[in-house]
Amino acid sequence: MTSEDMNPSNELETAVADRNSDLLQKGLEAFDRGEISPEEVLAALIRGLQTVRKRMAAVAGPVVELLLSVDLMNQGLEKVKASLPPSPKGRVVIGVVKGDVHDLGKNIVAGVMAACGFDVVDLGLDVATDEFIAALKRTDAGVLALSTMMSTPLENMRETIAVCHREMPHVKIIVGGAPLDAKLAESIGADAYAESAVFLLPAMEKIAGEQPSARIDAYTDYERKVKVVTVHEDGEKSRKGVDA
C-alpha cells in the first residue's frame, strides 16, 4: 500500500510501525479535520506499536527502536488524549521496589503503558510495600507493576507480592528488571514477567484479561548461546531461537 492509498487509520498505524513522522502528521491532520475519531486514532497507534513489538520479539531488536515508535505514539496521543474517555484499559500502580534507585526501566515501562491507554500511577523509586498497598487501595488499580535492577531488593519484591496477594487477591502483578527471568518471577509469586518494554504488551494483555491466552516469555540460554522467545497464543506454544 502506498501512502496515497492509505486512510488516516492506516497512516497512523504505519507511522508508528515504521517510525515515519510525516505520516503521523498526515494522520493527525485528518483528526483535526474530523475524518477520524480519537478512539480510532488510539486504536491505530496501538496497532502500530503491536506491529513493532511483534517484529522486535522475532528478531530481539534494540529497545531504542521501540522507544522511537513510543515517542511517535506519544505525540499522537498528546493530540487526542483530551478527547478520549478516561482510562479505557484500566489502572496500573507502578514503582521500583524498596532498596533500589534505578528507575529508567520503570519509567520506560510506565511510558509504554500510558501510551497504550493504561492509567498509570507512578510511585517512583525505593517504594515500600505499605506504600504500594496504600496506592492500590486509594486508586482501585487492578494491576501492580514492580521493577528492580538489583538482586538485593528481590526479597522486598517477594514481600510486596505476598502482601498484595494476601490483602488484595484480585490485583494482578507484573514484574521486570535485570535480576529476573520468567522462572524467578513465577517463583516469587508474580502473575506475569516482561523481560523488557518489547514484551510488556502481551504480558499486560494477559493479566488485564483482554487476550488471556496470549503470553510471551523470553530468556537467554547461555548454554546454547541463544535468546529463547516462547510465544503462547490461543493455547498453542511455539519456540524461537535467536542468536544471543
Add this chain to the structure above:
Amino acid sequence: MTEAGQARLDIPKPDAQDSALLRHLGYDDPGRIPVDTMALLRGTIAEIDMRASPVGLWRMAAVTEVTRRQIATKEMKWETPVWARLAGQMQGNVRASVFAVTLGVDFDDVVVASQMKSMAMSFVLDAVGSVMVERAADQLIEIISRHPVLQGFVGTRRFSPGYCDWSLTAQSQLFAFLQPEKIGIALMPGGGMRPQKSITAAVLWAEEMPCDSPCPFCPKKGCDHRRGEYIHKIANKGIPTDE
C-alpha cells in the same frame, strides 16, 4: 606517603559511532543502525551539556591476609572466594585499592528531564552516562597505577560489590573505608548509589599474578562478565587455606 587521593577526570562525550555506546544500545554491527536511530544518537549527544565533570576518589591499603574465602586489609575484609583464589596466587607484596567515581547529580537530572521529552532520548542518554562513568573508572585506575608505591606492580581488572561472588552488602564496608560521600555519592539501603551514574570498585596490585581476573578459576559457565576461559588445570592450584 598518603595512599589516597581525589581527582577530577576528563572524559569526553562519546560520539555516535562509539562502539561501546553502540553495544550498550544493542548494536554489535554499526552497519545495522537505522538512519533515524543514528540521527537520534547524534542529536542527543549534541544536546548534552557537560558542565559537570566526573570526579573520582581512591584509597589504598596493604593486603594482610588471604584465606580461602577472604582478602583482608587492616580495615576491611572482602568475602569473595574467587578473587581470594586469584590473590592467593600473587607473588610478593599485594596491595588493594578501592575507588569511587561519579558523573554527579547533574547528569541524573539531565536524564530525568529528557524523559518528559522523549523516551528514546532518555534511553540514549542513560547509555551515554554508562559509557562515560565506565571510562571515568578506567581513567582513575590509570591515575592510581602511577602512584609511587605501585611502581613495578601490575593490577587486576576492577571488581565491584554485587559482581562475581562479592556481595552487594560489602558496599557498607567499602563506604566506611573510602567515604565516597566526600564526592557526593550516597549509599542507599539496598546497596545502590545516588547519583545513579556512579561506580565503586576495587583493584588488587602485585608484582606478579597469573592473570588479571579470576575467570580461569571460576566454573560459573553462563556468566555475562566472563573475561577468559575456565582452566581446570590451574583452577585448584595453590588455593589458600582458612588456617
